[in-house]
Amino acid sequence: MLPFDAERLQRVMRAHHADVILATTRHNVRYLTGGYYLSFYARAPRFGGGQYLSVVGIPAAQPESAFYVGRQDGVLNEQDYIDAFGPFWIADRRWITRGPSMTAAAAAAAAQALRDKELGGATIAVESSFLPADALDALRSGLPDASFINATPILGELRAVKQPAELERLRQVHQVTAQAIRAVLAEGRPEHTTRQIAGMVQRRIEERGAGFLYVFTNVGPGFLRAPSSIQWGRGRPMHVDAGAEMDEYIADIARMGSIGAPPALAMDLFTACLDAQERIRGAVTAGLACRDLWRIGTEAVTAGRWGRYGRFLAHGLGMVSHEPPEVAEQSRGTLEPSMVLSIETEYLHPDAGHIKTEDTVVVTPTGSEGLGDVAREWCTVPAA
Amino acid sequence: MLPFDAERLQRVMRAHHADVILATTRHNVRYLTGGYYLSFYARAPRFGGGQYLSVVGIPAAQPESAFYVGRQDGVLNEQDYIDAFGPFWIADRRWITRGPSMTAAAAAAAAQALRDKELGGATIAVESSFLPADALDALRSGLPDASFINATPILGELRAVKQPAELERLRQVHQVTAQAIRAVLAEGRPEHTTRQIAGMVQRRIEERGAGFLYVFTNVGPGFLRAPSSIQWGRGRPMHVDAGAEMDEYIADIARMGSIGAPPALAMDLFTACLDAQERIRGAVTAGLACRDLWRIGTEAVTAGRWGRYGRFLAHGLGMVSHEPPEVAEQSRGTLEPSMVLSIETEYLHPDAGHIKTEDTVVVTPTGSEGLGDVAREWCTVPAA
Numbered sequence: 001m002l003p004f005d006a007e008r009l010q011r012v013m014r015a016h017h018a019d020v021i022l023a024t025t026r027h028n029v030r031y032l033t034g035g036y037y038l039s040f041y042a043r044a045p046r047f048g049g050g051q052y053l054s055v056v057g058i059p060a061a062q063p064e065s066a067f068y069v070g071r072q073d074g075v076l077n078e079q080d081y082i083d084a085f086g087p088f089w090i091a092d093r094r095w096i097t098r099g100p101s102m103t104a105a106a107a108a109a110a111a112q113a114l115r116d117k118e119l120g121g122a123t124i125a126v127e128s129s130f131l132p133a134d135a136l137d138a139l140r141s142g143l144p145d146a147s148f149i150n151a152t153p154i155l156g157e158l159r160a161v162k163q164p165a166e167l168e169r170l171r172q173v174h175q176v177t178a179q180a181i182r183a184v185l186a187e188g189r190p191e192h193t194t195r196q197i198a199g200m201v202q203r204r205i206e207e208r209g210a211g212f213l214y215v216f217t218n219v220g221p222g223f224l225r226a227p228s229s230i231q232w233g234r235g236r237p238m239h240v241d242a243g244a245e246m247d248e249y250i251a252d253i254a255r256m257g258s259i260g261a262p263p264a265l266a267m268d269l270f271t272a273c274l275d276a277q278e279r280i281r282g283a284v285t286a287g288l289a290c291r292d293l294w295r296i297g298t299e300a301v302t303a304g305r306w307g308r309y310g311r312f313l314a315h316g317l318g319m320v321s322h323e324p325p326e327v328a329e330q331s332r333g334t335l336e337p338s339m340v341l342s343i344e345t346e347y348l349h350p351d352a353g354h355i356k357t358e359d360t361v362v363v364t365p366t367g368s369e370g371l372g373d374v375a376r377e378w379c380t381v382p383a384a
Numbered sequence: 385m386l387p388f389d390a391e392r393l394q395r396v397m398r399a400h401h402a403d404v405i406l407a408t409t410r411h412n413v414r415y416l417t418g419g420y421y422l423s424f425y426a427r428a429p430r431f432g433g434g435q436y437l438s439v440v441g442i443p444a445a446q447p448e449s450a451f452y453v454g455r456q457d458g459v460l461n462e463q464d465y466i467d468a469f470g471p472f473w474i475a476d477r478r479w480i481t482r483g484p485s486m487t488a489a490a491a492a493a494a495a496q497a498l499r500d501k502e503l504g505g506a507t508i509a510v511e512s513s514f515l516p517a518d519a520l521d522a523l524r525s526g527l528p529d530a531s532f533i534n535a536t537p538i539l540g541e542l543r544a545v546k547q548p549a550e551l552e553r554l555r556q557v558h559q560v561t562a563q564a565i566r567a568v569l570a571e572g573r574p575e576h577t578t579r580q581i582a583g584m585v586q587r588r589i590e591e592r593g594a595g596f597l598y599v600f601t602n603v604g605p606g607f608l609r610a611p612s613s614i615q616w617g618r619g620r621p622m623h624v625d626a627g628a629e630m631d632e633y634i635a636d637i638a639r640m641g642s643i644g645a646p647p648a649l650a651m652d653l654f655t656a657c658l659d660a661q662e663r664i665r666g667a668v669t670a671g672l673a674c675r676d677l678w679r680i681g682t683e684a685v686t687a688g689r690w691g692r693y694g695r696f697l698a699h700g701l702g703m704v705s706h707e708p709p710e711v712a713e714q715s716r717g718t719l720e721p722s723m724v725l726s727i728e729t730e731y732l733h734p735d736a737g738h739i740k741t742e743d744t745v746v747v748t749p750t751g752s753e754g755l756g757d758v759a760r761e762w763c764t765v766p767a768a
């Protein structure tokens with residue numbers, strides 16, 4: 001039993017004319033193995049003169065003849081980690097030992113596996129914006145008759161439709177992130193700089209058991225989003241737009257607040273953000289063309305009094321931010337059940353600042369469902 | 385004023401016949417810029433169909449004509465982050481915009497910079513076990529007359545001698561890590577599995593403001609170091625060997641403990657670990673040949689009653705674990721003041737388990753100094 005939709009993988013690989021996929025990034029190795037990655041290197045891949053690299057190889061025609069390349073030597077036996085993880089569907093496991101280039105050695109082992117399986121002349125999809133250069137050189141030299149294409153769009157399309165356990169993980173990380181942002185806004189003080197706010201967001205995310213990824217901060221008026229020495233002050237709109245992860249699944253959420261009552265203009269713009277979110281969510285449903293969603297979202301934000309300051313963006317979200325489905329004027333895809341979208345509605349007004357809300361929904365057969373609808377309202381901190 | 389030893393960089397580059405160095409990993413970009421890295425991508429480099437890549441390019445002959453490639457567009461203006469960071473010694477900054485391959489675009493911008501500086505035919509050192517394959521392809525295509533060599537040994541030799549601020553950071557992260565391990569051992573219970581212990585180590589490291597990297601756990605007898613469902617139990621030796629980081633600087637520490645009194649054999653082996661550590665530390669000093677340290681360490685561990693179970697390892701440590709200096713039988717280097725060494729002394733005894741201690745020292749002109757000498761003694765938890 002494969003831990004992903006093998007039929008979808010085969011279909012997407014055929015559409016991209018890929019005979020074999022070689023996954024090498026941490027998130028895609030986890031996705032294809034059903035959650036496994038060697039923990040020693042998961043957060044510290046660099047080591048000695050290079051870095052760790054594992055490979056999951058899957059032939060489109062015969063997924064059951066997939067192979068795995070990991071590391072096995074006197075100091076670190078990866079098989080121990082696989083045993084501790086539990087059952088692992090790929091039986092053909094190959095090992096490299098610690099050496100001057102673990103990346104080139106792993107790639108050479110993958111090339112050998114493909115020659116063993118008589119796939120030396122295949123079209124091989126590799127994660128070319130991630131695969132180390134010396135690993136691709138080793139593949140090219142070990143497989144002189146092969147052609148190489150980019151695996152990232154294939155794996156993105158495969159992952160676009162989420163399984164129930166993935167949706168549960170996304171729900172959890174979004175709720176934790178929304179709670180963390182709320183906690184930080186509520187404990188803010190006028191003298192806090194946006195750099196301090198950023199540090200507080202990291203701590204509040206980590207103490208809830210998620211991994212901190214990034215945070216944008218803006219104090220209006222002004223559009224600077226980089227955490228800096230700017231202080232929050234009183235009556236100034238603050239947006240916190242943060243990313244976090246749990247087991248590779250990413251949350252992306254933006255919330256607003258102020259110390260004391262916000263300016264009426266900022267609140268008007270915030271109401272416009274929420275109204276646009278409602279209109280867009282009301283339109284999201286399985287079967288909607290992505291380009292139609294783009295049009296509906298753009299109209300929702302740019303219609304009305306503040307339209308000329310408005311900006312709309314929707315993007316797929318899962319193990320990667322801005323993964324498929326793509327929502328743009330020229331998109332050719334269609335929303336499917338269990339796809340996940342982050343929806344951003346925002347107004348950049350010179351007299352108010354960057355007023356924004358961002359939330360994530362899962363597409364259902366008949367509509368959509370919020371994954372992190374926690375503390376969406378404006379957070380007004382009592383002014384001392 | 386460059387934030388690193390420019391004279392050392394030039395010397396090492398000349399020894400490797402490199403005309404230009406292109407640094408692209410997060411840690412080396414931080415090292416060469418004096419601490420800067422775009423925070424949005426620091427923990428979440430993957431984005432859309434690719435990942436973020438920045439480049440620091442330094443010509444050996446003219447370090448002052450160095451250049452930087454980052455990202456600047458309507459959504460994310462890296463210059464804002466550089467301004468918030470503070471002064472940045474590289475004035476020639478070039479920007480790419482979000483696109484299908486940020487990695488190839490950054491490499492193409494670097495190739496253009498090198499052509500502008502009439503270095504199109506140079507020998508260019510790239511981090512070939514890290515640089516994405518499509519970025520090297522873009523460099524090759526933009527610089528058809530250039531030669532490419534591996535930058536990792538060059539940057540490793542450059543970083544091997546630490547500056548005072550780096551030593552302070554290493555001291556801090558080692559002390560935090562030693563305290564975290566001690567706290568976990570002290571709160572251990574017989575029913576805790578090594579997987580639970582691993583999770584506790586992560587939390588205790590993070591709550592002290594460091595980043596968790598990895599943890600090995602062993603309950604003796606038996607040599608398994610992968611966190612698993614094995615319970616600690618009573619009177620069984622546990623080793624916790626953990627890695628953590630602060631601002632890219634890595635700690636690597638191993639400590640021992642048991643619930644109730646440990647077996648006498650385990651304590652004998654532990655005493656042998658500490659005795660060997662003392663002998664080795666007593667030998668470490670500037671001017672010592674690395675291969676002599678290897679010989680002294682090996683003798684210290686393999687002499688005496690438990691010698692045939694003993695293992696010795698010393699490795700450089702800083703932004704990378706197992707970075708230069710190399711300490712091996714054939715090493716040709718010599719210890720210099722402000723180099724940093726992690727020293728591992730261990731006994732793998734079938735009746736006791738994997739008994740180990742690991743600590744980090746900085747080489748001084750006349751000896752060495754411990755960086756994380758906190759709670760080195762065996763931790764005996766009172767049995768309930």
